[in-house]
Amino acid sequence: MxxxxxxxxxxxxxxxxxxxxxxxxxxxxxxxxxxxxxxxxxxxxxxxxxxxxxxxxxxxxxxxxxxxxxxxxxxxxxxxxxxxxxxxxxxxxxxxxxxxxxxxxxxxxxxxxxxxxxxxxxxxxxxxxxxxxxxxxxxxxxxxxxxxxxxxxxxxxxxxxxxxxxxxxxRPQFPSVLDVHVVVGLYSYRLLEDSLNEFLNTEWTVTPEANRIGYRYKGVRLNFVPRNQPFGAGSNPSNVVDCGYPIGSIQIPDGVEPIILLNDAVTGGGYATVATVISADLHRVAQTRTNQKARFVAVTVEEALHRRRQKQQRLAEIESFLEA
Amino acid sequence: MHMEPRYTYGGDEFLFAELAEEMSLEANFRVSAITQHLKNKELSGVVDICPANASYMVRFNPDVLSAEKLLAEMQNSDRTTSQSSRVHLSARVVDVPILFEDPWTREALMKARDRHQAPDSTDIEYAADINGYATKEDFIQALVGAPYLVSMTGFVPGLPWCFQITPRNRQIEVPKYVRPRTYTPERAFGFGGAFACIYPVQGAGGYQLFGIAPGPIFDREQRLPDFKESMVFPQPGDIFNYRAITMEEYEALRAQVEQGNFQYRMTSVEFHPDEVISDPEGFSRRALGGLYGD
Structure with a gap:
């Protein structure tokens, strides 16, 4: 007890x-x-x-x-x-x-x-x-x-x-600027090309809103492709017809501050998601705190799977090390 | 003509399929048919199949099932179910009482006027006005005038997105709050975009607030008979008929909830999607006839 x-x-x-x-x-x-x-x-x-x-x-x-x-x-x-x-x-x-x-x-x-x-x-x-x-x-x-x-x-x-x-x-590293590997996709086509580039090239700062639900970052304002919004989507250009949110997905309500959704997050809603943090990097995000810096680095799904296997191998090696 | 869904990755554990950019009954029935077909395959390595309004996503374990294999299965389910006349759906039809303009949501919305498009009116006055209704009463009549398809669940456990089964030109659309409220009472009835919803638990929210439901959406202790199988009541594909009630009925129903004997009045209906799309009013009459026995 x-x-x-x-x-x-x-x-x-x-x-x-x-x-x-x-x-x-x-x-x-x-x-x-x-x-x-x-x-x-x-x-x-x-x-x-x-x-x-x-x-x-x-x-x-x-x-x-x-x-x-x-x-x-x-x-x-x-x-x-x-x-x-x-x-x-x-x-x-x-x-x-x-x-x-x-x-x-x-x-x-x-x-x-x-x-x-x-x-x-x-x-x-x-x-x-x-x-x-x-x-x-x-x-x-x-x-x-x-x-x-x-x-x-x-x-x-x-x-x-x-x-x-x-x-x-x-053991985990605590770098001063964390590279967060992401697969770009979902509704990334809603961002203007320049904004998608800025999303990937900006050094973002973790805001005080960083918890088990999600991490919010500040940096630069991003813009969405203007359009007549589809029926049911809501009026803001960052809105889409409400859909599912993958764990680790990144949304940017009104183009203002990107949010990574984490373990206790909402499972769906009406904001365009533009990328997803790879499964092997979510635990690194969880060790960053307010005012720390991060960059979103685009990788392919193959690279995401490679890093996933590396993480699994690391744990398997630790297990054999402890059994030896 | 059959539109090929747009497929995209959500990292290494999710595949996402968008059937249409805009909301429609057609798109949601397609989502239901495809996700049901996919579910029946019982694919090893599939963790979650999540139907949404005009899209769906699948969470999978890439160590067990490759994305290529899963994508091929998703495409196969799409093609197999693409003839909607062959798709047969079955739905629960549920009576969902709502007390409009109740004191609890009124208090919550009055505290959040600084976050609203129209600080000098209430949410329901604003929504009635921008949708072209002369009075609040006419607007409430439109809200309860036709049943809704539960087109998605989620956000928090059990929250139903409800899309009214009515021709496009009669559908209600409202913007969300300019900035979300920090407080919404449990069981608040809200509306945002083209969707009605009931908030399962107290929390933040950005939908316009019109009323409150006496019946729960989420029952953690699984105390009530309708929650024996699950903590949440709504299921995608349900048909909810919102019914305006008085404070007297609200209090009587709340007492039933407290005593643990509240049950939703419900029946079931079988239909082809084409029937609903071509004659929404006829379909609604048939579905509700079974529910209220007239």
């Missing part, structure tokens, strides 16, 4: 996400940096998909009421047990009565606390992930609060290997 003394800024239970319900408007939720989340689970010997805690900006204060093993991976927020620094990217044993706290965030945004067996909350529509907007899944559908008590599940497949740290080359 784990007792929440202080919840941190926004701590939620997340797993790989809720799949197969997008058509009714249910976004996947799930760990925003799914790579750090997966590594934390591997370190404590959990099965793929066990639920962990996603910490945002400011860490929680947790009291362990039983002996267990934990691993912390993701953003650089130095953790302490009973006041002493403990390593991240490594499995660590804790004892009943130990208290976990965090220092101030140094780099990145989100970190993951995996515990042996995973966090046990009811599985809702195939997932334990929290979708706070509608109160679905997770711990009572919400972010953690003081006094909450979390139970551990039995999703452990292997004995954790203590004292083995994940090498630096497999």
């Amino acid at each position: 784990i007792r929440v003394i202080k919840p941190g800024l926004q701590t939620t239970v997340q797993d790989e996400g809720r799949f197969g319900h997008y058509a009714i408007g249910m976004p996947p939720a799930g760990a925003m940096d799914n790579e750090s989340y997966a590594v934390a689970n591997l370190l404590v010997g959990n099965r793929r998909g066990a639920a962990a805690l996603e910490v945002t900006y400011m860490g929680p204060e947790l009291e362990f009421q039983t002996d267990t093993t934990l691993a912390i991976c993701g953003a650089d927020i130095p953790p302490r047990i009973n006041g002493d620094l403990i390593p991240t990217w490594e499995a660590v044993n804790v004892q009943a009565g130990d208290v976990l706290t965090f220092d101030v965030l140094k780099q990145g945004v989100r970190t993951y606390i995996a515990v042996a067996g995973g966090i046990d909350v009811p599985v809702v529509m195939g997932s334990r992930s929290t979708y706070t907007l509608c109160g679905v899944g997770g711990y009572h559908g919400r972010t953690l609060q003081p006094g909450d008590v979390l139970h551990q599940a039995a999703e452990q497949a292997r004995t954790p290997k203590l004292g083995v740290a994940i090498p630096a080359e497999w």
Whole structure:
């Protein structure tokens, strides 16, 4: 059992996400940096998909009421047990009565606390992930609060290997300007050619509106091809007849500020989407924060699939490394 | 003549197909037929099939199913269903009570006048005016004068986009707010572009607000009988008949919701898309005759 003394800024239970319900408007939720989340689970010997805690900006204060093993991976927020620094990217044993706290965030945004067996909350529509907007899944559908008590599940497949740290080359990089790889498409033909070029050549800045729903960027104003709007589309040239939004798709309402839709986003609406962040880069976006810079770099679908395989290989190598 | 859909990628996990740029019953019936056909194939590697108003998209796992293979299947479903006279659809016909000009949406819209095209009138007065109706009452009569096709669900879980089954020249169109509201009450009845909707949960929103529904759209606890199978009630392809009610009926229905015994009045109808497109009024009479038994 784990007792929440202080919840941190926004701590939620997340797993790989809720799949197969997008058509009714249910976004996947799930760990925003799914790579750090997966590594934390591997370190404590959990099965793929066990639920962990996603910490945002400011860490929680947790009291362990039983002996267990934990691993912390993701953003650089130095953790302490009973006041002493403990390593991240490594499995660590804790004892009943130990208290976990965090220092101030140094780099990145989100970190993951995996515990042996995973966090046990009811599985809702195939997932334990929290979708706070509608109160679905997770711990009572919400972010953690003081006094909450979390139970551990039995999703452990292997004995954790203590004292083995994940090498630096497999940990996330936090570049000052993030290259976000995108596949241009969907309604990209609605942008003027110059604007599409500007979209790809501008150094964008993350605005304060950057959360699990989406990331909004500021930079330059973009323009859409003028036209008589099709029936039902709405009056703004950035409007289209309401359609589905792919996860990671980028829309630019009124041409003002591009928005990347992420794990808790709306599943459809009436704005023209112009590109989609490749699946292998979504977790990198999730580690950027307000005022950080990003560029949208166009790639082919083949390149997107290549990067997807690279990411899968990275995880497979980490898994063999831990089993060796 | 058969129009080939426009196919495009949404990154490495989505394929998107647009059937038409403008909204029409024809386009939405095509979406229904294609997505149903595609669903019946039970393709391994397909994660979600998401029908929308005049387009649809498929989320797939490219490790299991290649985009080329999926695209070929989408094209095959399009060709196979392109003769609409051979397509047979079945729909639920649902009575959806609405209390127009209720105090809750009124409070929400009055707080957001600085985000609206017409700060000095209410949303319904503005919408009646720009659609050429002399009074609010005439406008409400037009809103409830013909049933709606649920042409898409989503945005948040369960939100139905509803397109009125009426000739184009009688269709209502309104702009969205200049800037979205930050607050919309749960179950608010709104209108934006050519679509009516009911907001399943409290939240932001940009549609004009006309009223509120007593019946829920989203039931997380799945307490009510209509929600036993799913947290959400609307399904694409449903036919919703909005019916204006009094505050007295609203309160009675809310009490039923609280007691856990509220149920939507509904029936089903079978039809060919051509019947609806060529004679929307005749079709509506037939569908509603089954619902209200007259």
